[in-house]
Amino acid sequence: MSEKRKPYPYDQIEPKWQALWNQEETFRAPNPGQSGFDPKKPKYFVLDMFPYPSGDGLHVGHPEGYTATDIIARFKRLKGFNVLHPMGWDAFGLPAEQYAIKTGQHPAVTTERNVERFKKQLQRIGFSYDWSREVNTTDPGYFKWTQWIFLKIYNSWFNPATHKAEPISTYTGNDPDSVRLAYVAEAPVNWCPELGTVLANEEVIDGKSEVGGFPVIRKPMRQWMLRITAYAERLIKELEGLDWPEGIKLLQTNWIGKSDGARVEFSILDSGFSISVFTTRPDTLFGATYMVLSPEHPLVDSITTREHADAVAAYRAEISGKSDLDRTDLAKDKTGIFTGAFAINPVNQEKIPIWIADYVLMGYGTGAIMAVPAHDERDWEFAKKFGLPIRFVVGPVENEDACFSGQGTSINSGIIDGLPTDEAKKTITAWLEERGLGQKTVNYKLRDWLFSRQRYWGEPFPVIWKSGQHSTLPETELPLAPPPLEDFKPTESGEPPLARAADWIRYSDAATRETNTMPQWAGSCWYYLRYCDPQNPDRFASEEAERYWMTGAVKIENRDSKIQNPGGVDLYVGGTEHAVLHLLYARFWHKVLYDLGYVSTVEPFQKLVNQGMILGTDNQKMSKSRGNVINPDDIITDYGADSLRLYEMFMGPLEQVKPWSMSGVEGVHRFLARVWRLVMEENQEGNWEISSLLADVPPTSKQQKVIHATIKKVTQDIEALAFNTAISQMMVFTNEFTNVEARPVSALRTLLILLNPFAPHLTEELWSLLSEKFAGFEGQIVAQTWQAWDDTLLIEDEIEIPVQINGKVRDRVTIKKDLSQEDTTAQALALPKIQEATAGKTVRKIIVVPGKLVNVVVG
RNA sequence: GCCGAUGUGGCGAAAUGGCAGACGCAACGGACUUAAAAUCCGUUUUCGCGAAAGCGGAGUGCGGGUUCGAGUCCCGCCAUCGGCACCA
Numbered sequence: 001m002s003e004k005r006k007p008y009p010y011d012q013i014e015p016k017w018q019a020l021w022n023q024e025e026t027f028r029a030p031n032p033g034q035s036g037f038d039p040k041k042p043k044y045f046v047l048d049m050f051p052y053p054s055g056d057g058l059h060v061g062h063p064e065g066y067t068a069t070d071i072i073a074r075f076k077r078l079k080g081f082n083v084l085h086p087m088g089w090d091a092f093g094l095p096a097e098q099y100a101i102k103t104g105q106h107p108a109v110t111t112e113r114n115v116e117r118f119k120k121q122l123q124r125i126g127f128s129y130d131w132s133r134e135v136n137t138t139d140p141g142y143f144k145w146t147q148w149i150f151l152k153i154y155n156s157w158f159n160p161a162t163h164k165a166e167p168i169s170t171y172t173g174n175d176p177d178s179v180r181l182a183y184v185a186e187a188p189v190n191w192c193p194e195l196g197t198v199l200a201n202e203e204v205i206d207g208k209s210e211v212g213g214f215p216v217i218r219k220p221m222r223q224w225m226l227r228i229t230a231y232a233e234r235l236i237k238e239l240e241g242l243d244w245p246e247g248i249k250l251l252q253t254n255w256i257g258k259s260d261g262a263r264v265e266f267s268i269l270d271s272g273f274s275i276s277v278f279t280t281r282p283d284t285l286f287g288a289t290y291m292v293l294s295p296e297h298p299l300v301d302s303i304t305t306r307e308h309a310d311a312v313a314a315y316r317a318e319i320s321g322k323s324d325l326d327r328t329d330l331a332k333d334k335t336g337i338f339t340g341a342f343a344i345n346p347v348n349q350e351k352i353p354i355w356i357a358d359y360v361l362m363g364y365g366t367g368a369i370m371a372v373p374a375h376d377e378r379d380w381e382f383a384k385k386f387g388l389p390i391r392f393v394v395g396p397v398e399n400e401d402a403c404f405s406g407q408g409t410s411i412n413s414g415i416i417d418g419l420p421t422d423e424a425k426k427t428i429t430a431w432l433e434e435r436g437l438g439q440k441t442v443n444y445k446l447r448d449w450l451f452s453r454q455r456y457w458g459e460p461f462p463v464i465w466k467s468g469q470h471s472t473l474p475e476t477e478l479p480l481a482p483p484p485l486e487d488f489k490p491t492e493s494g495e496p497p498l499a500r501a502a503d504w505i506r507y508s509d510a511a512t513r514e515t516n517t518m519p520q521w522a523g524s525c526w527y528y529l530r531y532c533d534p535q536n537p538d539r540f541a542s543e544e545a546e547r548y549w550m551t552g553a554v555k556i557e558n559r560d561s562k563i564q565n566p567g568g569v570d571l572y573v574g575g576t577e578h579a580v581l582h583l584l585y586a587r588f589w590h591k592v593l594y595d596l597g598y599v600s601t602v603e604p605f606q607k608l609v610n611q612g613m614i615l616g617t618d619n620q621k622m623s624k625s626r627g628n629v630i631n632p633d634d635i636i637t638d639y640g641a642d643s644l645r646l647y648e649m650f651m652g653p654l655e656q657v658k659p660w661s662m663s664g665v666e667g668v669h670r671f672l673a674r675v676w677r678l679v680m681e682e683n684q685e686g687n688w689e690i691s692s693l694l695a696d697v698p699p700t701s702k703q704q705k706v707i708h709a710t711i712k713k714v715t716q717d718i719e720a721l722a723f724n725t726a727i728s729q730m731m732v733f734t735n736e737f738t739n740v741e742a743r744p745v746s747a748l749r750t751l752l753i754l755l756n757p758f759a760p761h762l763t764e765e766l767w768s769l770l771s772e773k774f775a776g777f778e779g780q781i782v783a784q785t786w787q788a789w790d791d792t793l794l795i796e797d798e799i800e801i802p803v804q805i806n807g808k809v810r811d812r813v814t815i816k817k818d819l820s821q822e823d824t825t826a827q828a829l830a831l832p833k834i835q836e837a838t839a840g841k842t843v844r845k846i847i848v849v850p851g852k853l854v855n856v857v858v859g
Numbered sequence: 860g861c862c863g864a865u866g867u868g869g870c871g872a873a874a875u876g877g878c879a880g881a882c883g884c885a886a887c888g889g890a891c892u893u894a895a896a897a898u899c900c901g902u903u904u905u906c907g908c909g910a911a912a913g914c915g916g917a918g919u920g921c922g923g924g925u926u927c928g929a930g931u932c933c934c935g936c937c938a939u940c941g942g943c944a945c946c947a
Contacts, residue, residue: 007897247863247942254862257946279947292947334945357945364946371947377860378945445946576941613941650883652872656865657940664871667883677898725873728882735882739899802878807928809878847927852877857927 007673010640049574088135137523144479158230257445278365283424287393305340458517
């Protein structure tokens with residue numbers, strides 16, 4: 001009894017309803033063909049970005065997006081949809097592995113423990129997930145299919161004629177390995193000698209390891225690559241029809257980085273070689289005064305003259321020894337060295353020197369450029385530093401001391417003189433093509449996806465090696481689990497940790513297993529598909545289930561008709577941090593599966609929404625070191641899950657970054673307590689009982705208006721994901737019914753249904769309490785139907801409108817709603833204040849906006 | 860440097876080109892109470908005048924513009940946050 005009395009007994013009702021939902025599988029979503037499936041209802045697939053179950057547990061950022069999707073899921077169910085709302089675990093990953101290296105505890109053990117904790121935390125918030133569909137990327141039953149998809153990727157190629165992935169058997173060339181969508185290449189990786197491991201790009205911050213801050217160097221290693229570049233064009237183009245934030249589409253488009261230009265062949269003087277360069281400005285070809293190769297360019301050794309060989313070798317050694325950090329730091333200061341060789345400019349036969357410099361990247365274009373210092377900032381800087389000639393070929397030249405990279409008219413350029421830039425590009429490119437000296441080309445910044453990691457805690461590749469040749473395991477040998485190990489560090493020689501499992505590696509006398517593992521992205525590339533049919537042992541998801549949840553089609557139809565209807569996940573909510581990587585990788589895999597006929601839609605996610613980050617109460621990013629982390633468990637203990645949910649949604653627009661406020665939590669908590677007290681009151685003994693003010697009376701017409709305005713606003717706001725204003729409106733509703741002599745039960749019935757998606761526990765409880773005394777509360781609230789509003793009830797007979805003089809409000813007038821413009825004007829002008837203001841002045845114009853205002857313009 | 864988002868009271872915010880500040884927090888005042896908490900009622904952009912009801916001016920980062928009318932549309936800046944960063 002000493003405990004402080006709670007404003008309402010959330011601590012009792014929340015666990016009660018959670019247990020009941022769990023027990024009765026209230027939110028189980030049957031698949032077509034299963035009992036309880038209703039084919040007449042439309043489908044709705046609402047997806048969260050599944051979490052990595054870290055050791056820290058949930059933070060308040062997780063429930064933000066999860067609450068938003070839960071409200072949508074519950075709303076759609078009330079609206080009569082079959083709703084797929086699942087949750088799972090992206091459980092492979094580096095933190096578990098590093099913890100294992102430190103403590104020797106197997107990652108599977110810590111992962112299981114963390115998953116358990118995360119799940120408990122999520123269940124305490126009352127999310128309406130169909131837990132029978134839970135997936136875990138580290139389950140053999142799951143990663144079997146991750147590996148299976150890899151096999152499909154490995155066994156296909158991108159046919160440039162059809163712009164589609166096709167089985168490798170349709171490839172007629174003589175080297176299928178050169179076109180597979182999964183291939184092996186020597187590629188530089190982020191090697192951290194201190195940690196003895198390779199790091200993903202995301203784990204390298206400013207050239208140092210995210211963990212520990214140790215230097216990271218680039219080291220070439222044999223790597224698996226996925227040919228995502230083959231899809232560059234489609235990954236840009238097929239974004240078009242998606243309902244995604246424009247900013248995210250742009251981010252992906254820029255990441256893929258398409259540029260139109262030309263490849264131009266330069267022959268090398270006194271040698272049999274020729275070097276091709278990529279340029280977006282072939283119109284400036286006459287201004288090329290030198291050429292630059294990347295230090296890693298394969299022809300550097302062949303063309304370097306004897307007297308420059310030592311200096312070039314020294315420069316190349318210096319560059320390769322630099323860490324990423326050094327290279328970034330020196331980005332502004334150009335370095336380079338002359339090779340002694342010369343190239344011939346194909347348009348004017350001019351002899352130009354060939355340099356190497358690290359501002360030219362091997363990974364883009366051809367790794368070589370023609371330098372046009374007059375019209376390219378970087379070339380300008382380099383030419384200035386090394387005293388190379390500068391020649392203007394795009395006019396008008398206004399300033400000889402500055403580079404001009406814009407468009408203009410070609411000058412000093414032979415056949416293209418006088419042409420505007422666009423024309424000049426076309427003309428010179430055609431001229432080059434006719435002579436076999438160049439070609440119109442499209443280039444992308446996007447690189448192929450480095451898909452292997454030297455890690456333990458990931459999916460092993462279903463690949464074996466025999467005499468230096470790779471081949472794949474048969475599907476029947478999937479899943480291939482990682483071997484049991486006790487030491488998870490890479491070997492001393494820098495080989496992946498799987499190399500320690502000698503027995504596991506030996507596949508046969510002649511063949512060994514691949515020891516790299518897949519990156520964490522692999523499992524998250526397709527998890528939304530597994531949710532459709534998570535226990536299926538024979539396919540990643542049955543065709544029927546995949547088709548139903550992705551397109552809504554119950555029967556299998558002509559596949560081409562699906563292309564018309566974009567389909568896919570109906571709503572996907574998650575943080576912006578995945579704007580490029582996860583969302584690009586998943587789209588890529590999905591397209592491969594689509595091309596090969598395994599899925600029904602071109603794109604996986606039809607609508608995407610990014611929730612904004614939640615900052616600490618100090619307006620700073622939450623972090624352990626700042627000590628400003630808010631733990632959702634504490635909020636639930638002190639205010640209840642419904643308050644946590646409601647506050648997360650009431651803070652502000654979903655997409656916006658916003659700081660946490662404890663008194664804000666108390667505010668919504670008070671609101672929920674007010675709703676509780678609309679229904680319940682305390683008796684003499686201090687027990688809660690149904691309020692004596694409740695009565696089966698019709699609402700007054702004013703109340704009727706509030707009821708219908710609230711149904712309308714809440715419905716429209718939920719559909720627009722504007723949860724904060726939906727809640728405001730329900731507060732208005734509650735205020736309206738707080739001080740009344742008799743409270744119409746029907747009004748509360750409506751409020752409870754509207755509030756249910758937001759505060760499911762409180763509304764279930766009040767619903768069930770009301771059913772003891774009033775009719776209309778049969779069954780659970782989750783089984784009810786969302787109400788419709790009546791617009792005719794919202795129309796006011798009389799409205800008050802402002803009357804302005806020259807745009808400033810001078811008075812107000814109350815008029816009948818359908819009053820004619822003439823009569824409105826007359827009434828407005830008759831107002832004493834308006835009379836006074838217009839006296840002695842000319843009324844020049846009167847603007848009447850029906851039902852809105854009158855504006856009198858006087859001179 | 861480039862790209863994107865944002866900028867409104869003491870704070871979180873709201874406003875199809877039409878009464879700026881709904882709703883909530885905080886603060887202040889009142890009711891209830893022996894008292895406090897809780898609850899309920901009220902005030903609260905700011906400046907000036909007024910005892911008060913009220914009256915008047917200013918006001919949505921800054922400077923311009925379009926419009927009868929701009930937080931909202933257009934042009935040019937500034938600031939904060941996020942992303943990319945020698946991509947030829």
